[in-house]
Amino acid sequence: MYPATESQHQLHRIAADFAATAPPADYWTLRLVDEVSEGLAVRDDVAEPSSLALSRGAMVTVVVGAGLGYGASSDLSPAGLAAAFERARALAALHARLGLFHARLYPRSALRVRYATPLTEPWESMALEDKLALLFDACARLDADRRIVERSAWLGHRRVEQLLVTSDGGEIAQQFEHVHCGLSAVAHAKGQTQTRHGGGADFAQQGGLERIAASRLLNDAERVAAEAAALVHAPECPSGRLDLVLLPSQMTLQIHESIGHPLELDRILGDERNYAGLSFVTPEMFGSYRYGAAMLNVTFDPALPGELASFAADDEGSAAKRVHLIRDGILERPLGGALSQRRSRLSGSACARASDWDRPPIDRMANINLEPVEGSLDDLIARVEHGVLMDTNRSWSIDDSRNKFQFGCELGRLIENGELKGLVRNPGYRGISASFWRSLDGVGGPETREVRGVQNCGKGEPNQAVYVGHASPPCLFRDVDVFGGGL
Amino acid sequence: MNRDSFFALADVVNTRLQGGEILFASLGVEDSDFVRLNQNRVRQAGGVRSAALGLTLIDGCKQVQGDCQLSGDADDDLVLAVGLLQRLRERIPHVPDDPYLSFSDQPQESSHSLPAELPDAADAIGTLTQLADGLDLVGIWASGLIGEGLASSIGHRCWHQSESFNLDWSCYLDRDKAVKDGYSGFVWEPEQLAARIGTQRERLSVMARPQRRIEPGRYRAYLAPAALQELMDMLAWGGFGLRDHRTRQTPLLALADGEVALHPSLSILEEHGRGLTSGFTDEGFVMPDAVPLIVQGRFGTCLADARSAKEYGSEVNAANESPESLAVAAGEMPTQQVLTALGSGLYIGNLWYCNWSDRNACRITGMTRFGSFWVENGQLTAPLAPMRFDDSLYRLFGEHLEGLTRERELILSAETYGGRSTDSALLPGALVSEIDLAL
Numbered sequence: 001m002y003p004a005t006e007s008q009h010q011l012h013r014i015a016a017d018f019a020a021t022a023p024p025a026d027y028w029t030l031r032l033v034d035e036v037s038e039g040l041a042v043r044d045d046v047a048e049p050s051s052l053a054l055s056r057g058a059m060v061t062v063v064v065g066a067g068l069g070y071g072a073s074s075d076l077s078p079a080g081l082a083a084a085f086e087r088a089r090a091l092a093a094l095h096a097r098l099g100l101f102h103a104r105l106y107p108r109s110a111l112r113v114r115y116a117t118p119l120t121e122p123w124e125s126m127a128l129e130d131k132l133a134l135l136f137d138a139c140a141r142l143d144a145d146r147r148i149v150e151r152s153a154w155l156g157h158r159r160v161e162q163l164l165v166t167s168d169g170g171e172i173a174q175q176f177e178h179v180h181c182g183l184s185a186v187a188h189a190k191g192q193t194q195t196r197h198g199g200g201a202d203f204a205q206q207g208g209l210e211r212i213a214a215s216r217l218l219n220d221a222e223r224v225a226a227e228a229a230a231l232v233h234a235p236e237c238p239s240g241r242l243d244l245v246l247l248p249s250q251m252t253l254q255i256h257e258s259i260g261h262p263l264e265l266d267r268i269l270g271d272e273r274n275y276a277g278l279s280f281v282t283p284e285m286f287g288s289y290r291y292g293a294a295m296l297n298v299t300f301d302p303a304l305p306g307e308l309a310s311f312a313a314d315d316e317g318s319a320a321k322r323v324h325l326i327r328d329g330i331l332e333r334p335l336g337g338a339l340s341q342r343r344s345r346l347s348g349s350a351c352a353r354a355s356d357w358d359r360p361p362i363d364r365m366a367n368i369n370l371e372p373v374e375g376s377l378d379d380l381i382a383r384v385e386h387g388v389l390m391d392t393n394r395s396w397s398i399d400d401s402r403n404k405f406q407f408g409c410e411l412g413r414l415i416e417n418g419e420l421k422g423l424v425r426n427p428g429y430r431g432i433s434a435s436f437w438r439s440l441d442g443v444g445g446p447e448t449r450e451v452r453g454v455q456n457c458g459k460g461e462p463n464q465a466v467y468v469g470h471a472s473p474p475c476l477f478r479d480v481d482v483f484g485g486g487l
Numbered sequence: 488m489n490r491d492s493f494f495a496l497a498d499v500v501n502t503r504l505q506g507g508e509i510l511f512a513s514l515g516v517e518d519s520d521f522v523r524l525n526q527n528r529v530r531q532a533g534g535v536r537s538a539a540l541g542l543t544l545i546d547g548c549k550q551v552q553g554d555c556q557l558s559g560d561a562d563d564d565l566v567l568a569v570g571l572l573q574r575l576r577e578r579i580p581h582v583p584d585d586p587y588l589s590f591s592d593q594p595q596e597s598s599h600s601l602p603a604e605l606p607d608a609a610d611a612i613g614t615l616t617q618l619a620d621g622l623d624l625v626g627i628w629a630s631g632l633i634g635e636g637l638a639s640s641i642g643h644r645c646w647h648q649s650e651s652f653n654l655d656w657s658c659y660l661d662r663d664k665a666v667k668d669g670y671s672g673f674v675w676e677p678e679q680l681a682a683r684i685g686t687q688r689e690r691l692s693v694m695a696r697p698q699r700r701i702e703p704g705r706y707r708a709y710l711a712p713a714a715l716q717e718l719m720d721m722l723a724w725g726g727f728g729l730r731d732h733r734t735r736q737t738p739l740l741a742l743a744d745g746e747v748a749l750h751p752s753l754s755i756l757e758e759h760g761r762g763l764t765s766g767f768t769d770e771g772f773v774m775p776d777a778v779p780l781i782v783q784g785r786f787g788t789c790l791a792d793a794r795s796a797k798e799y800g801s802e803v804n805a806a807n808e809s810p811e812s813l814a815v816a817a818g819e820m821p822t823q824q825v826l827t828a829l830g831s832g833l834y835i836g837n838l839w840y841c842n843w844s845d846r847n848a849c850r851i852t853g854m855t856r857f858g859s860f861w862v863e864n865g866q867l868t869a870p871l872a873p874m875r876f877d878d879s880l881y882r883l884f885g886e887h888l889e890g891l892t893r894e895r896e897l898i899l900s901a902e903t904y905g906g907r908s909t910d911s912a913l914l915p916g917a918l919v920s921e922i923d924l925a926l
Contacts, residue, residue, distance in 0.1 A: 047583050049543070052553035052574060057537065070533035074556035077563065084536070091520070091532035094609045098616055100528035128581040150734040188735040191746070192847055195736070271525050273665070274626040274657045277839075358535045397842040399854045399873050401662065404926050406852045406875060408844060426845050430875070430926050461627035461655075462521045462535075462903035481926075485845030487879050 007034045008173060011163040018081050019165060025089065027063040027108050027167050031315060033357035034161045041154040042135040057357035062088040067096030068103040072358040107338035109170040109317025117177040118305055119208030123157040126209055131155055134217065138199065141221030142185045145229035150186040153199065164317060172313045179211040180204050183221055187228040194231035194425060196410055197392060198224035202249055204453050205306045227411060230423055237412045237427035237484030243387030244429055244480040245380055248450035250409050251472035253393040255370055256454055258433035259298055262402035263325055265336025265344055266363040276459035277400025280434055281331070283346060289331040292437025297371040298326040300335060300349040307367040308453030308469035315361035318350035336363045355464035362460050367469035373443035380442045380476045382418040388482055389413045389420065390427050406430045426485025439480065444473030488516050488538045488559055490598065490636060490646040497638030500568045504640055511590060513541040513769045514636035517906050519629055520608035524656065527616050527624040540568055541769065544575040548584035551575045589797035591771030594642030599762065603650035603673040605630055614677050615654065618684045626656025633907050635765040647765035649673065655901035657857055658687050664870050666690045667837055667857035671899040690858060699861035699869035705921040707832030709825050712896040712914040717838035718880065719813055719912060721851050727780050728808030729789035733799050738846040742786045747881050749784035750888040754816035756780060757790060761812045764909045768793055768806040778804050814913040818891025825892060827865040828918055834860040834867060844877050852877040875926040883919050892916040
């Protein structure tokens with residue numbers, strides 16, 4: 001059920017006043033965002049200063065003739081929004097004169113829809129003292145080894161209420177709730193420092209306080225500390241062409257960087273070439289290009305309950321629905337909102353999203369998921385004669401066409417003759433997207449799938465960072481360039 | 488919101504304090520135009536006006552922090568600020584004492600406003616698109632006011648504002664064939680932009696040649712200032728912070744411990760005195776004009792923010808524990824002679840997407856990107872196909888560093904995550920005897 005909060009009532013009142021007095025334009029949208037966030041952390045048994053952040057602002061987008069412009073302001077008074085409208089109109093005139101495309105391509109929306117994160121335990125149902133006590137407990141549990149040199153536990157909350165109204169009668173009200181927690185332990189011995197994360201650190205989803213138990217904030221501490229301490233004395237990951245098993249904690253990044261980003265239409269259209277880059281994917285590849293092995297199926301799924309970027313509609317006002325991006329290894333569809341679809345004359349998905357009220361929507365991933373096949377993690381490991389299992393991303397780098405990549409993980413384990421062996425430290429691997437996915441030789445079943453995501457996906461000019469969801473089983477890749485650390 | 492209205496707001500809010508409460512208020516204002524370009528045409532144009540108020544409420548040994556957006560209307564903003572203060576007051580009894588609570592009890596007053604002559608965004612874009620006629624130009628124009636303020640109930644009243652522009656763009660011939668440049672500052676001089684685009688046209692004529700594809704291995708290389716900046720950005724990520732050093736997480740641990748040394752020609756400073764950043768911290772401390780981070784190849788001084796300084800018994804010398812105004816000391820090599828000095832090898836205009844390959848070894852990976860060429864006999868001969876490097880800065884800036892250029896470039900950050908950055912870097916180019924290409 002959609003909760004009619006006081007904040008939502010206020011946003012609706014502001015929108016109604018704006019709509020009643022909006023100056024003439026061919027089309028306009030008003031996107032109001034009210035965000036409340038809170039951060040708590042305990043480091044080495046000392047509470048960090050707690051933070052509370054309140055942000056409310058609006059973006060007015062205006063289409064006048066051939067021009068498109070936006071104006072954003074934290075002044076939500078009638079005068080403030082009128083000023084934002086005028087600024088948008090002035091910049092729309094610049095676009096009309098020197099624009100890359102005619103503003104008639106901008107999508108008009110009359111969609112009326114609501115969305116609210118499903119949750120069972122509201123953030124406010126737990127007292128501040130109890131939240132801090134939980135973090136002190138978790139931090140203390142990390143104090144399990146003399147080699148641990150820094151311990152941290154954190155808990156955060158973010159509630160975003162957004163209302164998008166349009167001059168065509170569209171009204172999209174969405175409320176997103178995130179509770180996120182995590183642990184980190186840093187161990188050091190003889191010049192070697194190793195960090196291990198857990199307790200939900202890379203396991204973000206939408207939801208309420210029930211996320212704490214799901215993230216095993218307390219119960220994960222012993223493992224996190226023990227693995228950090230063990231890694232400082234572990235041998236370096238071996239170098240060579242080896243088979244590679246990636247756990248979902250690394251598959252998240254692998255999917256994100258070498259499937260998600262390359263499929264973004266704004267990259268393919270060249271908008272991001274000065275910053276985030278372009279893509280090795282070109283328009284003619286859709287429908288025929290073999291992106292990976294036949295077991296590779298990747299979906300854009302904004303409706304998976306709890307996943308980090310689930311929503312009902314994007315910030316251009318398009319209704320969101322699940323679609324296949326890659327089916328049976330063949331590239332099927334890019335990631336692009338309605339505007340990019342019209343510019344490129346390609347299909348896409350409802351994924352034009354803005355990071356906040358002060359940034360315009362651009363093509364973003366939402367939930368980009370690798371669909372499960374069959375079998376357990378042990379089944380994948382059993383198929384490896386000589387290889388490495390890697391867990392939890394710690395380093396990511398990929399070229400501007402999203403092709404040549406190099407990723408590093410926090411922890412590796414050798415695999416010999418189908419069995420897991422000892423820890424190895426500083427594990428990393430390199431590859432080329434265009435060939436890497438063809439070396440996929442195993443995808444775990446539905447019971448092995450984990451729903452994760454990243455909270456710092458950056459692109460765009462001006463820069464924007466958004467939450468993105470990724471669900472994946474563990475996967476097996478053959479004959480990969482693997483390496484370890486050291487000079 | 489401007490300086491006077493912020494200080495006036497702080498004056499009124501301070502009258503609402505109770506008992507022994509202390510309040511530090513900070514303000515970040517921005518009034519910016521952003522114009523994205525693609526194919527030398529406007530892709531997305533807009534304006535953003537924001538004012539973020541930060542409050543730190545201190546009561547005894549406790550502190551809580553909060554921030555909110557202000558509207559610009561004095562009456563509305565007072566309601567917002569007092570509302571935030573009240574929420575912080577409700578929280579503070581529930582947090583424990585903070586042993587690392589630290590603030591300046593010496594009231595400071597300062598006010599700096601950098602002079603500027605900015606064009607209207609539409610005029611600047613008109614000039615740019617004319618100058619770049621026929622080029623496939625892509626990038627962003629950002630311009631307008633950035634202001635930072637600090638006011639405390641103790642008496643701090645500090646203000647720093649600038650109006651600036653930052654044009655960050657690249658010109659493409661084809662995929663992987665592009666040159667990049669930036670033109671930023673406070674006084675708009677179209678002739679400077681024209682000269683830069685003229686230089687780009689010359690470089691593009693070399694870019695038009697067939698790409699040179701090379702195999703992984705070790706190569707001589709010249710890193711232009713923009714490429715060096717990417718490596719400095721990596722060092723900024725944990726290299727100099729006091730906390731990173733004391734918790735043994737810094738990638739410069741072996742350097743700090745004296746186990747390795749960098750080339751004696753390498754000296755790195757944090758230059759707050761450059762004056763492009765505010766020069767004060769949210770806790771009311773004034774930062775020194777310069778902090779020597781690396782001195783002739785040896786580790787110098789860590790950057791310590793107020794919290795770390797209290798924890799580890801040091802002096803506050805930074806708002807955050809990463810450089811905002813970094814400078815690498817100039818060398819002796821004339822920039823005009825770098826190709827001759829390089830002989831044959833790589834001219835690397837820009838690096839991209841760097842990350843730590845192994846922090847313990849100060850080992851970084853990343854990609855060559857814009858404006859990178861194969862050089863033979865001191866001549867740019869062909870554009871370089873993108874290559875991945877994976878190498879240690881201990882080697883690159885140690886035994887393999889052959890020289891730094893005499894001339895340096897002042898690069899103003901074009902980053903806009905969370906607002907337009909005021910960071911800058913003053914950098915030479917670097918000639919290295921080898922860089923390890925991995926893919």
